[in-house]
Amino acid sequence: MAKIIVKKSNPLKGNVRIDGAKNAVLPIIAATLLVKGKTVLHEVPDLTDVHVISDLIRHLGAEVEYKDKTLTVDASNLTTCEAPYELVRKMRASFFVMGPLLARFNQTKISMPGGCSIGTRPIDLHLKGFKALGADIIMDHGFVEAKADKLVGSKLYLDFPSVGATENIMMAAVLAEGTTIIENAAEEPEIVDLANFLNEMGADVKGAGTNTIRIKGVKELKGTEHDVIPDRIEAATYMVAAAMTKGDITVENVLVEHLKPVTAKLIEAGCKVEEMDNSIRVVGPEKLKAVDVKTLPHPGFPTDVQAQIMAMLTVARGTGVVIETVFENRFMHVAEFNRMGADIKIEGRTAVVKGVDQLYGANVNATDLRAGAALILCGLIAEGETQIGEIYHIQRGYVDIDKKIRALGGNIEIVED
Numbered sequence: 001m002a003k004i005i006v007k008k009s010n011p012l013k014g015n016v017r018i019d020g021a022k023n024a025v026l027p028i029i030a031a032t033l034l035v036k037g038k039t040v041l042h043e044v045p046d047l048t049d050v051h052v053i054s055d056l057i058r059h060l061g062a063e064v065e066y067k068d069k070t071l072t073v074d075a076s077n078l079t080t081c082e083a084p085y086e087l088v089r090k091m092r093a094s095f096f097v098m099g100p101l102l103a104r105f106n107q108t109k110i111s112m113p114g115g116c117s118i119g120t121r122p123i124d125l126h127l128k129g130f131k132a133l134g135a136d137i138i139m140d141h142g143f144v145e146a147k148a149d150k151l152v153g154s155k156l157y158l159d160f161p162s163v164g165a166t167e168n169i170m171m172a173a174v175l176a177e178g179t180t181i182i183e184n185a186a187e188e189p190e191i192v193d194l195a196n197f198l199n200e201m202g203a204d205v206k207g208a209g210t211n212t213i214r215i216k217g218v219k220e221l222k223g224t225e226h227d228v229i230p231d232r233i234e235a236a237t238y239m240v241a242a243a244m245t246k247g248d249i250t251v252e253n254v255l256v257e258h259l260k261p262v263t264a265k266l267i268e269a270g271c272k273v274e275e276m277d278n279s280i281r282v283v284g285p286e287k288l289k290a291v292d293v294k295t296l297p298h299p300g301f302p303t304d305v306q307a308q309i310m311a312m313l314t315v316a317r318g319t320g321v322v323i324e325t326v327f328e329n330r331f332m333h334v335a336e337f338n339r340m341g342a343d344i345k346i347e348g349r350t351a352v353v354k355g356v357d358q359l360y361g362a363n364v365n366a367t368d369l370r371a372g373a374a375l376i377l378c379g380l381i382a383e384g385e386t387q388i389g390e391i392y393h394i395q396r397g398y399v400d401i402d403k404k405i406r407a408l409g410g411n412i413e414i415v416e417d
């Protein structure tokens, strides 16, 4: 099994280019199944998750090619609308194919996705949406089967603004008869990117990015070409790297407005942040100040940056309180940080982080992809050497993280055990 070895490094300095957003591209790749034709996606990050969903849609009969960050999908001749356990278990986001398959074939059968190290992650809200559109749902032997004579637009309210449920329901609704209104919809930038993509294909989706999305069903969609938005979570990770290492990093290819909640916290912690058109420069202070953080659906502070900001708080002056409201179990990294000398206590969904003067290198495990990235950040400032295991998590979400950090002056390498 490969490991990442990180050694105490000089402040990270220089420019880093951000890749396309994992969380935008996965539903968009699923949405290519809606079209009897060819779709071309640009700025597709070279990540294992992208290859896993590509394999899944190939299994369904799509022709998929990936070269130089461009993914071409021809879903003209799909041969099955069933997704087996072996493919779905590799990645929860595989469940995104349910909405498009239901829209195109009025039926589909997908293996139920499991939970993961951040929570149980139920799919009840996705199913609530499909039912509202007129589908019958049968759960049997670990599969979810959805069937409808035809999908008909409807008004529904999500109990929680779930990103995945909003996206899956949007994809199911674009070919339905009549109008679907999703209330208490998620407002994440990735929802907007998916809506833009669907509209480029000829759909009629309005209100994405607000809490009410209106989808007027159309008869047919056509192939299109689309540029995926930059990954705000990858960008935030490098911004925190500058903050923690007293560095000076210009993060290029970002949409500055997507980073507002993170930028605000870094400024509060004492960083200098300069926003430019498509880039953002962060200069870390001599000593960081502790801040309190509460994760929330967008535009609140993103749960996907919680581990990284907590890594930063481990060495800040004072005590910071981190409250995780989105996932019920997203503190697995705390035990790993404490192995490196951090002082963090957990009480339910709250972590109290007392800043320490120094972290120390240790053997740790990436418990999920953001936890893994956060451990790399800790390793860059820890005395000695940090060995990180289970790095396949990190490779799900970060393109060339080792190369990008080395180019900024960090001491990091991936080694085969």
Ligand SMILES: CC(=O)N[C@H]1[C@@H](OP(=O)(O)OP(=O)(O)OC[C@H]2O[C@@H](n3ccc(=O)[nH]c3=O)[C@H](O)[C@@H]2O)O[C@H](CO)[C@@H](O)[C@@H]1O
Binding pocket: 022, 023, 024, 026, 093, 119, 120, 121, 122, 123, 124, 125, 126, 127, 160, 161, 162, 163, 164, 165, 186, 190, 303, 304, 326, 327, 328
């Ligand atoms: C591929 C992708 O885009 N992943 C992102 C997506 O995950 P994902 O779409 O899975 O996250 P959701 O917004 O759906 O989940 C948020 C909360 O809602 C709950 N819930 C969700 C669906 C449901 O049917 N029932 C239910 O109870 C979840 O258990 C969780 O507690 O949004 C999360 C929240 O910003 C991010 O952390 C993930 O990186």
Ligand SMILES: C=C(OP(=O)(O)O)C(=O)O
Binding pocket: 023, 092, 093, 116, 118, 304, 369, 370, 397
């Ligand atoms: C939790 C994440 O992703 P996923 O929903 O794909 O597990 C993430 O990107 O931090």
